[in-house]
Amino acid sequence: MSIEAMACAAEALGSQTNLAKELGCTPQNVQHMCATGHVPAKHVLRIEAASGISRSRLRPDLYPDSPATLEQSLPGKVAPQQSEKPAVNPSSAEVAL
Incomplete structure (x- = not known):
């Protein structure tokens, strides 16, 4: 709820x-x-569509800024680690058909 946002829209x-x-x-x-x-x-x-003023500026209580993505919130580039273990239990993979 911003007076400035409404002034910009007008x-x-x-x-x-x-x-x-x-x-x-x-x-x-x-x-x-x-x-x-x-x-x-x-x-x-309607105001957003007509004026280009974002809904989060007009009503931050209803439309808060979008939260940071996972990549933005992680410090630096961290590559996902995969385990060396197989995904399937070897004993269940050897089941005869």
Whole structure:
């Protein structure tokens, strides 16, 4: 919920009135969102599609930043280690058909 994010969204569309037309709501509703930084959940995805402002900036409580991937969270490059043991028990592999 960011006042800055809503201001950027309105700016990307040219005005708060243009954003209101895009959302199908009144300019007063958009002005309230810009003033308070509170974006109703029903408008988040439309604002993102129209303005390019990410949903995580508009409503971080609903759309948190994506967590780091496994590769990003590991320190350095660690190659997976395989055991020297066979995957199949040798006694079960020798079963006659």
